[in-house]
Amino acid sequence: MSRQLELAAIDACCSPLARKPLSESQAVELARVFKAISDPIRLRLLSLIASHKGGEACVCDLTDAFEVTGPTISHHLKVLRESGLIDGERRGTWVYYRVHPEELARLSAVLVPGDAAAVTV
Amino acid sequence: MSRQLELAAIDACCSPLARKPLSESQAVELARVFKAISDPIRLRLLSLIASHKGGEACVCDLTDAFEVTGPTISHHLKVLRESGLIDGERRGTWVYYRVHPEELARLSAVLVPGDAAAVTV
Numbered sequence: 747m748s749r750q751l752e753l754a755a756i757d758a759c760c761s762p763l764a765r766k767p768l769s770e771s772q773a774v775e776l777a778r779v780f781k782a783i784s785d786p787i788r789l790r791l792l793s794l795i796a797s798h799k800g801g802e803a804c805v806c807d808l809t810d811a812f813e814v815t816g817p818t819i820s821h822h823l824k825v826l827r828e829s830g831l832i833d834g835e836r837r838g839t840w841v842y843y844r845v846h847p848e849e850l851a852r853l854s855a856v857l858v859p860g861d862a863a864a865v866t867v
Numbered sequence: 868m869s870r871q872l873e874l875a876a877i878d879a880c881c882s883p884l885a886r887k888p889l890s891e892s893q894a895v896e897l898a899r900v901f902k903a904i905s906d907p908i909r910l911r912l913l914s915l916i917a918s919h920k921g922g923e924a925c926v927c928d929l930t931d932a933f934e935v936t937g938p939t940i941s942h943h944l945k946v947l948r949e950s951g952l953i954d955g956e957r958r959g960t961w962v963y964y965r966v967h968p969e970e971l972a973r974l975s976a977v978l979v980p981g982d983a984a985a986v987t988v
Contacts, residue, residue: 747894753981763910763913763914763917763918764914764917764918764966764968764971766914766918767911767914767915767918767932768910768911768914770907770911773907773908773910773911773914774907776904776907776910776962777904777905777906777907777909777910780901780904780905780910781902782954783897783898783899783901783906784898784902784905785898786891786895786897786898786913787894788898789889789894789897789898789901790891792884792891793884793887793889794888795986796884796885796980796981797884797885797887797888797981801981805895809984811888824878827977835898843980845885845980847885847980847981848980849967850885850978850979850980850981851978851979851980854975854976854977854978854979854980856975857971857972857974857975857978858970858971858972859917859966859968859969859971859975860917860918860922860966860968860971
């Protein structure tokens with residue numbers, strides 16, 4: 747996504763919380779996604795997947811970075827999947843994960859601060 | 868903050884998690900702030916404060932929007948203060964809250980997705 751597209755996405759897809767108050771249902775939905783990234787291991791997993799070469803990471807690329815068990819990593823990956831931030835696909839022995847960039851962009855846009863949010867493109 | 872400044876801030880202040888993997892300490896610190904906004908009432912409070920006329924809201928402007936008690940609102944405001952997202956100042960009878968836009972900008976920048984994060988300005 748180019749910078750221009752990124753800015754267009756900010757304007758088109760989401761009202762920054764600094765532009766107008768979130769509705770109750772918007773807040774419930776967003777809080778659910780922020781909860782998914784309110785854990786250090788999940789944040790690092792998300793970052794490892796998002797920054798991985800080709801935008802995709804095998805679960806075998808992820809476990810070595812952590813001093814927790816495989817099942818714990820699997821649990822955190824499941825929470826990230828259920829939040830809609832990542833998706834996984836089994837190919838052969840391994841599951842491969844990629845982020846949904848539009849979901850990251852949506853969260854990023856919601857948090858754009860007031861002065862920036864007030865600028866009209 | 869203008870769009871140009873906003874983009875400069877994205878580049879200057881924070882490495883998007885899609886650009887390179889977060890370190891353990893970065894993840895711990897960020898998870899703490901995301902935890903503060905992983906609650907619907909706190910997200911709505913943050914949004915009400917950030918979008919309020921003049922960028923500042925009296926606690927008396929905030930309580931009416933919620934069907935919870937004053938002490939509950941105070942608790943959530945305290946969590947937001949401790950996260951560094953807002954600040955409060957007592958003036959006369961009331962406490963007035965404002966957001967720290969640089970902190971919102973930092974969170975927004977961290978979540979900029981991969982393709983956008985890879986663009987060099």
